[in-house]
Amino acid sequence: MDIEVRPLGAADVDAADDVFRDAFSTVLGAGVHRDTELVRTRFRAQHTMTVGAFVDGEVAGSTIVTRWGSVGYLGPLSVRPKLWGQGIGTRLVGAAVDVLDGWGAGHQGLFTFAQSPQHHGFYQRFGFWPRFLTAIMSRPLTGAEPELGWRLSDVAPAHRPALVAGCAAVTDAIHPGLDVRGEIEAVLDQGLGDVVLIGEPDVPRGFAVCHAGPGTEAGSGVAYAKFAAVRPGPGAAQAFESLVAACQGYAAGAGAVRLTLGVNTARHEAYRQLLAAGFRTDSPGITMHRPNESGYDREDVRLLDDWR
Ligand SMILES: CC(C)(COP(=O)(O)OP(=O)(O)OC[C@H]1O[C@@H](n2cnc3c(N)ncnc32)[C@H](O)[C@@H]1OP(=O)(O)O)[C@@H](O)C(=O)NCCC(=O)NCCS
Incomplete structure (x- = not known):
């Protein structure tokens, strides 16, 4: 079988989305993605690269590589189910690793099924190693959130660049070079949600990049804190509590009945604070790192992400 692997073009995105939904609903059940949108929105973003695999000119699979400054991750990875087991996934991961290496991402990773030794073995071949669980958590909203x-x-647009730079300073203080300005821009440019900020008016102490509603990574009735972080140091626990509460307030205001988010359980204090705030794990996944180093998964790091 002749497999061609190359960056996806705009004309291929609908087919890639169809393969993505087909592949994941085959393993997770029909309708798993409801009215969420992920392939098209990430394809449009400036900080991502979508790699496609083509068989006889048709999209057979794809993966998306995301750049967060010095950090990069790949996923979702999907191959048309009728073509599984013929080396397409292997070619896609190989291409994604080349992209990550080309970007000079010092800390690389992915999120996968915690209970699947096939997936662990598959990614281990490329130098990704299983680390801690990443808990996908959620809690209902009552509508009385502050x-x-x-x-x-x-x-005002004129004041945004300074605040966005302040967000980059927060992430850089956690992990040198970690930079999610691409996520912030994607949310604002594509109208996917909003960025919730806490702290002094000019200097954010913490921020959360939130999606809300259909056509985003959240879906109807849901808000999703795709990334959130507070600057480390004294008072970080209280700041994190405020940030999570602010996300709940944003979510309720956006009409959501549930707030979802992800946290690596190696960030033990953040995980415990979320439990105390009423969040419960819906599905545990596992994070794999290349190389096999902790990155920013430290006990006192108050940061939310899940690399799905
Ligand atoms: C996982 C997936 C992308 C693999 O794609 P693929 O084209 O079948 O992969 P390959 O043919 O290159 O197989 C590579 C290895 O993956 C493993 N593998 C194959 N099919 C698999 C499956 N359905 N589930 C888990 N592992 C599988 C095998 O161990 C294979 O090893 P081998 O070369 O010794 O046979 C594809 O099965 C898929 O789309 N699955 C649903 C979505 C998914 O699980 N995505 C990854 C989530 S992190």
């Missing part, structure tokens, strides 16, 4: 913090979309 309005806390402020939102980037409410800030």
